[in-house]
Amino acid sequence: MASSVQIPDAILLKNYIGGDESCLQVLIERHQSKIYGFIYSKVPDRSVCDDVFQDTFIKVIKTLKTRGYNEEGKFLPWVMRIASNLVVDYFRNNKKMPFQRETDEYSIFNFMADSGLSIENKLIENQVEFDIQRIVEELPEDQKEVVKMRFYDDLSFKEISEITGVSINTSLGRMRYAVINMRKIIEKNNIILTN
Numbered sequence: 001m002a003s004s005v006q007i008p009d010a011i012l013l014k015n016y017i018g019g020d021e022s023c024l025q026v027l028i029e030r031h032q033s034k035i036y037g038f039i040y041s042k043v044p045d046r047s048v049c050d051d052v053f054q055d056t057f058i059k060v061i062k063t064l065k066t067r068g069y070n071e072e073g074k075f076l077p078w079v080m081r082i083a084s085n086l087v088v089d090y091f092r093n094n095k096k097m098p099f100q101r102e103t104d105e106y107s108i109f110n111f112m113a114d115s116g117l118s119i120e121n122k123l124i125e126n127q128v129e130f131d132i133q134r135i136v137e138e139l140p141e142d143q144k145e146v147v148k149m150r151f152y153d154d155l156s157f158k159e160i161s162e163i164t165g166v167s168i169n170t171s172l173g174r175m176r177y178a179v180i181n182m183r184k185i186i187e188k189n190n191i192i193l194t195n
Helices: 009-017 022-040 046-065 075-094 119-137 141-152 157-164 168-188
Strands: none
Touching: 009 022, 009 046, 009 075, 022 046, 022 075, 046 075, 075 157, 119 141, 119 168, 141 157, 141 168, 157 168
């Protein structure tokens, strides 16, 4: 399929539903890293992440084949919502709480390390990242979810609102309250965030 990067998701979906199987492959390749990264930020290991990713697209294919998709132009948020629901199902079925790994890729505020930093500065940097993650984990669930989607998954507030099923204003409000609560946690625990 020539110059598939310029073809909008809605057209690719229409063509796939019309029988052009290659269009689904283009959609998967286009959004795979964002969807996989989102799932990986929520589940404890790569094999579970692979399973959820695969199950997500099985559900996508089944829904498209039965013509159950009706959110024209909003393919990625729709798929992210499916993935999010499958992650919730996984934890519900396994009765495990989500485990958040601290990685460079999913650090909330990535203080990029300069190759010339001293060991002391690198230790301070690591402590700051650890403190921020700890602070985020203390937030109420709805605020934590918005912060992680915004900073870990690099989603826009529009995408966050579509995935969570709330308005953009509600997403923005949750972020505002998250920042206020993070400041309170920092003050209460005398945490110093400098590097």
